[in-house]
Amino acid sequence: MAGTICELRPQPRVKAGIADSGQLDARYRMSGFTLLELLVSITIVALLAATALFAWRVGVSAWEKADTQLEKDRHVLAAHQLLQEQIASMVPYEARAERRGRAVFFQGEGETARFVSRYSLAHRAASGLYLIEYHVAEQPGGNPSTSLLSSRTGGVRAGKQLLLRETPVRGNEELGARIADIESDPEGFRLRLPAFERDAETVVLLEGLQECRFEYFRLTPNAQPEGDLGNWTDEWVSRGNELPSAMRIHAVSSEDSGDLRPVTIVAAIRNFTWQPPPRPQGVQGILEILGIRLR
Secondary structure, eight states, rough: OOTTTOOOOOOOOOTTTTOHHHHHHHHHHSSSOOOOHHHHHHHHHHHHHOOOOHHHHHHHHHHHHHHHHHHHHHHHHHHHHHHHHHHHHHOOOEEEEEETTTEEOEEEEEEEEEEEEEEEEEEESSSEEEEEEEEEEEETTTOOOEEEHHHHHHHSSSSSEEEEEEEOOOOOHHTTTTOOOOEEEEEEEEEEEEOOOOOOOOOOEEEEEEEEEEEEEOOOTTTTTTTTTTEEEESSSSSSBOSSSSSEEEEEEEETOOOOOOOOEEOOOOOOBBOOOOOOOOOHHHHHTOOOOOO
């Protein structure tokens, strides 16, 4: 057309591979995530971490409880083995009581037992004889004890305790001095000793007991294998130079103690009768006693 002037303006150049602004925004939205998505992801990770931590704590708590219970059971079994070996190693040791004559040292009652044994808790490898004293006593409230159990498993529990005290035996006169009286009975006699008193040498073997008592087996003379071999009694009456042929400890733990319950420890006494030493015969026997050997 005449008189018309067309102005040519340069068009903006578009980079290769990039479309208009709408396509550019769409690509930016596809390559990232929103703040809401970030918050949801953090929440899920936090919940997973909390669940894992809770499960770990439950597992550790169960492991500790099982380990503590196993430790207590091991020490209870160790105490049982000690009692069995100590009772089985009992010997009929004859004590000489002043103005009361001689008697085999053994006191057997329902909650107290005293005897002489070759086996010692404190001196297991050492030879010799030891006065063993067992006693059932009430747990002193709030007073920590020297215990095979509480020292390793922790805690002081209410109930009864089985106490142990050991004393080396140095002679029958010293042992006889402990005898307060020899009480006569129609069936024999009983040794009476002073009441048991707790001291620094006392060890707690078992604690947290609801019940604990001692019983002693008397073998029937000339008993037949198919007949009645004997009977159990809660108080020993000696009929001569003899010990019970067996002894048992019946222990029942408290309901809240968690220890093995109930438990009956039975031990046969290897040497339950006392035989006097043979008298020396002639000069040769006297020389052997004096340690003189003729060649």
